[in-house]
Amino acid sequence: MTWLCLFLKGGISNFFQTSFNIFLARKVPIRILRFYIYFIGFLYFQIKRKDLKSINHGLNYFRFFTNKNTCIYNIYLGHKTLKGTCEHYLEKLIMAYRPLSKLLPYFGKRLTINKRQILDEALKSKGGAIIVTGHFGAVEFLPMALYLKGYNVAMICKFKSSNLKQELADRAKSKNITLIDADEPKVAIKALQALKSGKILITECDEFKEWRTGSDKINILGTRHNSDKTLEIFYRKSKVPVILGLMRRDDKGKYTLCLEHLANGEEKINIAETAWGIYGKYIEHYPYQWYQWVDFSRIILQKALNDKENFHIPSTYPIPVSNST
Secondary structure, eight states, X not given: OHHHHHHHHTOHHHHHOOHHHHHHHHHSOHHHHHHHHHHHHHHHHHHOHHHHHHHHHHHHHHHHHHTOOOHHHHHHHHHHHHHHHHHHHHHHHHHHHSOHXXXXXXXXXXXXXXXXXXXXXXXXXXXXEEEEEOSBBSGGGHHHHHHHTTOOEEEEEOOXXXXXXXXXXXXXXXXXXXXXXXXXXXXXXXXXHHHHTTOEEEEESOOGGGOOEEEEEEEETTEEEEEEHHHHHHHHHHOOOEEEEEEEEOGGGOEEEEEEEEEOSSOOSOHHHHHHHHXXXXXXXXXXXXXXXXXXXXXXXXXXXXXXXXXXXXXTSOOOOOSOO
């Protein structure tokens, strides 16, 4: 069990991205790889009970927020959420390590874009556009989806390992996709340069651990929290259209890129609040496709619970008030 303890200590990403799992991602049929990833994923959560508890705390709040609290629904939601998390790491593995000669045809025939005209209209100004996304559905496939439809793409992302960074960087370069490492200097400058060159900039709005919070408060699934200033800076400096883009998983292995208009680049609005107003609705409809329940529970929800005068949850939805749930 020594190897297991070692990988568990490194977190869920390192747990999935072992050299053996990378080998399987390159060679094994996806349906077999999926069964294996689900098996070790459920094993991970049985051992890492702290992460599982945080997910359950977030889902307990979600049931309170949406007024859904039946025994069958609770079991269904918990099970599907864990499956969705495992599916995300399966997608991360095949996106980084599956031969592109196999991956592109596999994904291309399963992809649909909803409201594509929103993106085409936004790009008419030749000044690029911002797609706001999040840890939702098959987000790992989002740059590839846009590439397959002929769009020029740049994406801000974080890498859990140098090996993963190198693999994705090589693939992106071969397809003229720009990857901007969020941990490197001058991220904002690189992002604005990508927009100036006419690219679509993809950025996530729910990386709660990395938020540079300002004074403005926004609604996040019924809680009030200081918003991240990063998206506001991009919008104000670039003056380009902003679109919400979410890669929804559908039945029978299909994927739909859902696009929603947020701003045209000239409107004076709180772009983070506008984005979360629509993003939150998607999470309400597909909670099992959102895999930020751990960070939501530990950061957003805990801060709300500490404000006892303005925020209260009945004891029938057990969520401990602690900074280390």
